[in-house]
Amino acid sequence: MTGHVFHPGHHDLHGITVVLETEGSLWVGRFDSVTPKGVLLHDAGCYEDGVTEGTREDYLQKTLKYGVRATARNVVIPETAVKGIRQLAG
Amino acid sequence: MPYPESLVAPMRAEMTQMGATELRTVADVDAAVGGTAGTTLVFVNSVCGCAAGNARPAMQMALQHGVRPDRTVTVFAGQDLDAVARARSYFGEYQPSSPSIALLRDGEVVHFVHRHQIEGRSPQTIAADLTKAFDTHCSHSVGA
Secondary structure, three states, X not given: OOOOOOOOOOOOOOXXXXXXXXXXXXXXXXXXXXXXXXXXXXXXXXXXXXXXXXXXHHHHHHHHHHOOOOOEEEEEEOHHHOOEEEEOOO | OOOOHHHHHHHHHHHHHOOOEXXXXXXXXXXXXXXXXXXXXXEEEOOOOOOHHHHHHHHHHHOOOOEOOOEEEEXXXXXXXXXXXXXXXXXXXXXXXXXXXXXXXXOEEEEEEOHHHOOOOOHHHHHHHHHHHHHHHXXXXXXX
């Protein structure tokens, strides 16, 4: 079983926890796929500019230490809104 | 929805064969983790090949280290739901993810490896992270 991947052929980021930035928000969640409606993330948390306490960097640092405080089991972000996407890494 | 037991059985066995005690009920978790003195390593197992496929061999490597926790236990995310929820209740502010690894000393989390710290990393790298934590937090040396 070790090293076995159940779902080969998926996007390179499939299963990876990513930081996805949009104009007014930042999402952290497990990348699933790019669907016709947008980027599908699982178990995602969100930082909203002007709403969430602290800065985006504060949010990321807390997430790196304590993990993703998920507020959505599944979320789809339209591709046109995506400004950047990268792996969450310390 | 849990996976068929026939699918996860080898993943359970991989952990128990390296010496981890599997906790499948709330009572099991409370007995092994709740208020336990000393150091306890809790591995939250997962069927996810993206991450757990590296996490289990990393655990095996780490548990060969000369300094290691007093006990190693495991719960299986998505399978033994109540046991996993109870185990996570001992993790304080640390958010749920699977696979993940918590090192507790006298009931408090002193080191945590999240899923995002496992993804894309080699078993050797993950094991090195764990053994560094063992050196810092565990006083039990094999053969001592």
